[in-house]
Amino acid sequence: MPTLLVIESSPRPASVSTSLTQKFVAEWQQKYPGGNVITRNLFAQPAPFVSEAWIMAAYTPKDHRTAEQTAALAASDEYIQELSQADTIVIGAPMHNFSISAPLKAWIDQIVRPGATFSIGEGGYKGLLDSKKKVIVASARGGEYTGELAFLDHQTPYLKTILGFIGLTDVHFALANNQSRAAEAAEAGLKLGTEQILALA
Template identity: 50%
Template sequence: MPTLLHLDSSPLPTSISRELAAEFSKTWNHKHPDGKVIYRDLATNPAKPVDTTWIYSAYTPEDARSAEQKSALAHSDELIAELEQADEYVIGVAMHNFSIPSVLKLWVDQIARNGRTFSYGSAGPEGLLKGKKATLIVASGGVYEPGTPMGAYNFSDPYLRTILGFLGVTDVHVISAGGAAQVMTGAVDRGTFLKPSLDVVRNAVA
């Protein structure tokens, strides 16, 4: 059964990134009527911060972990299982201060784990989530796409591409919805602003 993992990270319930990611899931469902969508809202159900116990637990061999250590990694195991189960990911990203929302970084810290999503060998690090595809839907108040005057301020796309690639996900597509501040100020109608991005999202799935 084809499976899509859908993550949202914006704190705004009616955000641009949420609407576009929802359209992606809806279109994907139409294309895969026999498929399954795993949904996780990182804003309303944030991942837990990594702490000292988590770190020592992660680097303790699995068969030697105590009950406390297993409990410390249970949330990480759950999130990684979703990544392993899914064939494809769509991540709704709201650009915050030129980077990703803090709740999305918490999720990254939980799923980037030696021996589960990557490993170190004689040839160096190797991602273990191979054969997956990811679509990043990034909404930002300004325009930060490559080649624009503010393009160098975009740390969202490069970071997520890098971390996903490190974990073995190299088929990554970015859909940018820059300039959303125009909607918030009323300079542009929301429907007018969204239309081209919605078309891009539907075509990306098709």
């Protein structure tokens, strides 16, 4: 049966981005009632920051790693295993200061790893994860970053680039814009984001 990986990165349990991911999960479970859902809440269980020990371990061949180096990569191994298992990945990604939240960045730093999710060869860099995996990013934003304000959106291009770098090129976005604006604008933004996430499910 298919597997869905759910990544939550909002500090608020009842956040708009979380409400969107949960709507996706509910629709996905109706479609695949026997499917496996893996949920990782990066605020409740933060990903460790990359350390010097992590860097040394990541660039050491597996057969030559010390016990300490293996331990340094334990969380990374777990996250990458979850990604490898998943057929579909949904990421709750509230926009923080025009980009992604700190918990999500720490998780990304753990999964972008040489020899595990990307390789470096004569032809340059190559993503090692299956490009057939579908990624959906559910994002709540205070404003709407289009037109003259499009340059402020560092979230969408970054996520497309970094996920594509490790092989995940089938990336889609559901955006609940204007969440810090007046109630009418916020409601309209949530309605559109909900329509987008359900369509992607």
